[in-house]
Amino acid sequence: MLYFNCDYTEGCHPNILRRLEETNLMQTVGYGEDEICASARQKIKAACGREDVDVHFLVGGTQANATVIASLLRPHQGALCPATGHINVHETGAVEATGHKVLPLPASPDGKITAGAVERAVLAQKNDGAFEHIVQPKLVYLSQPTENGGLYSLAELRDIRAVCEKYGLFLFVDGARLGYALAAPKNDVTLADLCDLTDVFYIGGTKVGALFGEAVVFANRAAGEDFRYHIKQRGGMLAKGRLLGIQFDELFTDGLYTAIAKKAVTQALAIAETCKAAGFPLLAESPTNQQFPILPDAALERLAEKYVYSYWARVDGTHSAVRLCTSWATTDENAAALCADLRALGEAFAEPR
Amino acid sequence: MLYFNCDYTEGCHPNILRRLEETNLMQTVGYGEDEICASARQKIKAACGREDVDVHFLVGGTQANATVIASLLRPHQGALCPATGHINVHETGAVEATGHKVLPLPASPDGKITAGAVERAVLAQKNDGAFEHIVQPKLVYLSQPTENGGLYSLAELRDIRAVCEKYGLFLFVDGARLGYALAAPKNDVTLADLCDLTDVFYIGGTKVGALFGEAVVFANRAAGEDFRYHIKQRGGMLAKGRLLGIQFDELFTDGLYTAIAKKAVTQALAIAETCKAAGFPLLAESPTNQQFPILPDAALERLAEKYVYSYWARVDGTHSAVRLCTSWATTDENAAALCADLRALGEAFAEPR
Amino acid sequence: MLYFNCDYTEGCHPNILRRLEETNLMQTVGYGEDEICASARQKIKAACGREDVDVHFLVGGTQANATVIASLLRPHQGALCPATGHINVHETGAVEATGHKVLPLPASPDGKITAGAVERAVLAQKNDGAFEHIVQPKLVYLSQPTENGGLYSLAELRDIRAVCEKYGLFLFVDGARLGYALAAPKNDVTLADLCDLTDVFYIGGTKVGALFGEAVVFANRAAGEDFRYHIKQRGGMLAKGRLLGIQFDELFTDGLYTAIAKKAVTQALAIAETCKAAGFPLLAESPTNQQFPILPDAALERLAEKYVYSYWARVDGTHSAVRLCTSWATTDENAAALCADLRALGEAFAEPR
Amino acid sequence: MLYFNCDYTEGCHPNILRRLEETNLMQTVGYGEDEICASARQKIKAACGREDVDVHFLVGGTQANATVIASLLRPHQGALCPATGHINVHETGAVEATGHKVLPLPASPDGKITAGAVERAVLAQKNDGAFEHIVQPKLVYLSQPTENGGLYSLAELRDIRAVCEKYGLFLFVDGARLGYALAAPKNDVTLADLCDLTDVFYIGGTKVGALFGEAVVFANRAAGEDFRYHIKQRGGMLAKGRLLGIQFDELFTDGLYTAIAKKAVTQALAIAETCKAAGFPLLAESPTNQQFPILPDAALERLAEKYVYSYWARVDGTHSAVRLCTSWATTDENAAALCADLRALGEAFAEPR
Numbered sequence A, B, C, D: 001m002l003y004f005n006c007d008y009t010e011g012c013h014p015n016i017l018r019r020l021e022e023t024n025l026m027q028t029v030g031y032g033e034d035e036i037c038a039s040a041r042q043k044i045k046a047a048c049g050r051e052d053v054d055v056h057f058l059v060g061g062t063q064a065n066a067t068v069i070a071s072l073l074r075p076h077q078g079a080l081c082p083a084t085g086h087i088n089v090h091e092t093g094a095v096e097a098t099g100h101k102v103l104p105l106p107a108s109p110d111g112k113i114t115a116g117a118v119e120r121a122v123l124a125q126k127n128d129g130a131f132e133h134i135v136q137p138k139l140v141y142l143s144q145p146t147e148n149g150g151l152y153s154l155a156e157l158r159d160i161r162a163v164c165e166k167y168g169l170f171l172f173v174d175g176a177r178l179g180y181a182l183a184a185p186k187n188d189v190t191l192a193d194l195c196d197l198t199d200v201f202y203i204g205g206t207k208v209g210a211l212f213g214e215a216v217v218f219a220n221r222a223a224g225e226d227f228r229y230h231i232k233q234r235g236g237m238l239a240k241g242r243l244l245g246i247q248f249d250e251l252f253t254d255g256l257y258t259a260i261a262k263k264a265v266t267q268a269l270a271i272a273e274t275c276k277a278a279g280f281p282l283l284a285e286s287p288t289n290q291q292f293p294i295l296p297d298a299a300l301e302r303l304a305e306k307y308v309y310s311y312w313a314r315v316d317g318t319h320s321a322v323r324l325c326t327s328w329a330t331t332d333e334n335a336a337a338l339c340a341d342l343r344a345l346g347e348a349f350a351e352p353r
Helices: A014-023 A035-048 A061-072 A115-126 A154-167 A178-182 A191-197 A227-233 A242-251 A256-277 A297-303 A332-348 B014-023 B035-048 B061-072 B115-126 B154-167 B178-182 B191-197 B227-233 B242-251 B256-277 B297-303 B332-348 C014-023 C035-048 C061-072 C115-126 C154-167 C178-182 C191-197 C227-233 C242-251 C256-277 C297-303 C332-348 D014-023 D035-048 D061-072 D115-126 D154-167 D178-182 D191-197 D227-233 D242-251 D256-277 D297-303 D332-348
Strands: A054-058 A077-082 A102-105 A136-143 A170-174 A200-204 A214-218 A294-296 A310-316 A319-325 B054-058 B077-082 B102-105 B136-143 B170-174 B200-204 B214-218 B294-296 B310-316 B319-325 C054-058 C077-082 C102-105 C136-143 C170-174 C200-204 C214-218 C294-296 C310-316 C319-325 D054-058 D077-082 D102-105 D136-143 D170-174 D200-204 D214-218 D294-296 D310-316 D319-325
Touching: A014 A242, A014 D014, A035 A054, A035 A191, A035 A214, A035 A242, A054 A061, A054 A227, A054 A242, A061 A136, A061 A170, A061 A200, A061 A214, A061 A227, A077 A115, A102 A115, A115 A136, A115 A154, A136 A154, A154 A170, A154 A191, A178 A200, A178 A256, A242 A256, A256 A319, A256 A332, A294 A297, A297 A319, A297 A332, B014 B242, B014 C014, B035 B054, B035 B191, B035 B214, B035 B242, B054 B061, B054 B227, B054 B242, B061 B136, B061 B170, B061 B200, B061 B214, B061 B227, B077 B115, B102 B115, B115 B136, B115 B154, B136 B154, B154 B170, B154 B191, B178 B200, B178 B256, B242 B256, B256 B319, B256 B332, B294 B297, B297 B319, B297 B332, C014 C242, C035 C054, C035 C191, C035 C214, C035 C242, C054 C061, C054 C227, C054 C242, C061 C136, C061 C170, C061 C200, C061 C214, C061 C227, C077 C115, C102 C115, C115 C136, C115 C154, C136 C154, C154 C170, C154 C191, C178 C200, C178 C256, C242 C256, C256 C319, C256 C332, C294 C297, C297 C319, C297 C332, D014 D242, D035 D054, D035 D191, D035 D214, D035 D242, D054 D061, D054 D227, D054 D242, D061 D136, D061 D170, D061 D200, D061 D214, D061 D227, D077 D115, D102 D115, D115 D136, D115 D154, D136 D154, D154 D170, D154 D191, D178 D200, D178 D256, D242 D256, D256 D319, D256 D332, D294 D297, D297 D319, D297 D332
Parallel strands: A077 A102, A077 A136, A136 A170, A170 A200, B077 B102, B077 B136, B136 B170, B170 B200, C077 C102, C077 C136, C136 C170, C170 C200, D077 D102, D077 D136, D136 D170, D170 D200
Antiparallel strands: A054 A214, A200 A214, A294 A319, A310 A319, B054 B214, B200 B214, B294 B319, B310 B319, C054 C214, C200 C214, C294 C319, C310 C319, D054 D214, D200 D214, D294 D319, D310 D319
């Protein structure tokens, strides 16, 4: 079986494995205070073009989301979030478990929210006669790229940031797949932009070449004060913290992080084109490594004989959307095989339009 | 000004005041373990026709909701609730502050959910490929009557109960205004029915004759084990617990609770009829003490010169819905004055339909 | 039976009952935004000699403690507290339920902590090699008077405040029995001092003349920002908020609050003297309304035939300490009866010393 | 510098690295549902001699502790724990952050509690007149070996278990260093015993040969129901779950786990003997891989020129206790060097006794 169901089906980039071996019996202090972590932090700062940010390494995305959000909010405050956002739908209530309500906003088909929607939500609470009886929106959470493959443009992020500043909200960007955004041909948002526009964001490693790990970047340093306490309290402080340092140090050497992501995006866009050409429309356009084609259920059954995909949503009585992901580890051979089979399915299941 | 904005603008029924005076210098033990509380519990059990339930007194509704829900759920579980439910919109995230996600379901215009919606939500989680990444629905919360004046019929509650039993969910009914449901001409759900159909519900005192207080009835006694610890932990254990006992003991003497509610409902239904006759449609039909007429904004401005109402929702560019409540304390004189003024407004703002 | 077990066995001061009656059918807005609450707030500010403080009314002490503490701390911070402090031992983990560790400090026999103990605890965490793995002390909680009848002097409070300022800690004083401190002959700490020395404290009503209620005073207004959200979220916002206003408005009219407390303290000090004269030593000296004499168990058995006391602690195989409280409601007649019976017991159980 | 400060200064056992390489580009499903995790679970069950247990893999110890405890307790319940226990002192209040009070019990110098202390704590709460105002003890947490190097005997654990059963408490054993207990010559507690005596325990990987990872074993399967939800909610569900499977699969092949631990314990016991012979007494006897000798401060200064140790506690004005750890990775060469230098220090700092 070939796995296109998600972007974490393999291990890590060989450079990381090599470095793990090289450093294996080296002795270092724990908890991320070693020199490899220091080097990795420095490389990330360089990639951001900013010395005045704080970088922390956490093990996973759900952990990073809950830890960051809980560290920023007071008890009566909540996190605005696209209704399709990961914290709202796929983290078993991790944010609520820290005591905060997730405040869902309407999301576009590709998983985005608008500055206008944020402002309307803020004003609705502020102007309500019973405003103190309603959770106070204090943070905007969004993912770049989104869980549905969407990409915010620089202009869109600037608009959202402007609303955040107007009303004193934090802006937090979940970058679990950030590499695939940075590498997308359509993308115009750089790491430096994220530093300028957000209070905090993270650079996902788990899905982009690492075994695991997310690099949280506090552009708003004051907001990140004491963050290491929060990491420890939420169970995210790795004893052998250097493991995270090693991975990000390698990923941020010679542009490896975006290079491997670029290849995956190229493959994904080819798959998208193939789907469309084969008569399988996309649930929404995605310029990144996740594609969501709609196929007849019978075609999906056939596809499942050779490929693993993620079932995404029922579209009508006989069609469903599925998720097909590429990753840094997807081989051109496998991507080509998938495209060929999609073309064949397109012919076999041709439908009058 | 005459207040019709809510049902807690006055103090308490005179019988309660009298009893407070009579007992004022009596010495009793604290925390609800006195003989007056015991008597009140007994009267409530009698009104329910059930000896095998446990009754606890709490100070307020938000406190009762969060305390009950937190006592019943394990950390990964959430509470299904109409999107318009009080715990979802007007309790400053009190349930989330105990660590649990509120899971909103589509609500009817009068604020109700259906057994079908509950079942669909349960199955959607259960059958999701990533089900462990999604909060597990474990409790259904609904209000009788609803926040929007709606009333569940016995048949509707039975259907919801059946789904709860099928999937092992708790059913919790918020009865902050329960008196006005019990007293509604259309109502066919008794206290005994609530004991049969729910795991736990409460009988609201604050809005129905008391100074404050809600009587929580655990029909499912096992579910209520150790509930007094939870009351204490959530700050709801009144030192002079007898104050709650006194109030419910009076309200449940000679049917006072439903008698005073009946009068309020009669007044509210007259207001509703008046609105409709005056050309002001209702946002939704309400058989209880809250009415939600839609008036031209200009008419509302006029109304505000003499009456306090709750602004509810903008309906279109020139019309809004407002809430008009009666309560046990509303005088017939004031209710009649409001009706007369609504009729006059109807004539002044007559609109071609 | 005569109750000396605690200071909340009766209802409220007659002035409050009278005012409840007078205002009963008056219509007001809810949630403490009415004119009676405004008046009560103003009188409390006047009693404090400070216009620049914020006053909020909550229903009970456990609620006030958890709500204040949770509103002030970030997730990784904890509350320093005497080991015998109410939040540490008698609130069913209400503070921990908001996510914060209570950090117990050694307490004196009369329930006090010292500035030195606070400083040592702060430095121990700060200077630990693994400081981020240890809860950060951020708030000092203490009670005036203490749970064991002790009283902080102005000098002691100033020392504690100095340490708090040195290390950026909040100082929060639980005044559940504050009246009995203010009225104690030995006391040299005024309401104005508490405004100067604390960030926040509360004036207990439940135990000093009210049916229920605590007036939280934020001397540090910035720290109290958005506090009404917290009150609502923790279930402490009374719908008929004026009930709290009425009580504090009466208690702070013509010095009623301290006048009624003074009488109780005078009675308590007479009981203390009687105990000592009768050969029953005190567990610790208490200048307030709670006394903790040590009696032979056989004497206690005899005492229990006519009086209710609180069992406090076993002292040795044949002696126990008990708590005897007076309150604003204790009659001189009952206090005299108790003294007479203690004298008689002293003779009956005279022990060679 | 040679590191003896803790047991997580190196990477992992070479077998694990080799397996990471072999499997690196293999495609598997995520979240621990792959075949390698299945194999590792099976090997752990075999090592326990029990098929009827459930095994889950988590990333770290603090995470495992908080996740297990939060999954087992209801809100009003707390965890009994030695005062020196890791959850009480070194997890930044992670347990409290889930809402539960940690209830410290007096610990022996080597970090253990007794069945008697557990029973006394349970009875003190149960028999208190205000028992509902006190957190209900519901779980006993202890570490094998303890944070101070102590080891529970089978008899001691049986006694504690008997008390747990008598009062309906869960028993949870933190085995962050379990390998070093299993490998200690004095040890008489097997994995099978832990399955018999606890509800849940974990087998620490981070400190015993793995890069990271703890294998949580639910001997009480009912108590572990839905545990995967909790893992996800608390941020502990690794996307590439197989990384944990790989590590435990290797550690539980051919007895590797205990073999590598045995070597470390042998080295540690030699260090202990050397200390004592050199005139440096131990804070407490430890039969495991952590040793806590007391040295003159001047000697420690000298030691620090070549070795990294953990400062543990001041003993008197001129002496301190330090922690010296060995681990699976400690070379015989380094251990011998340390012993030689300790002997030399013993001579240089010989003190009249």
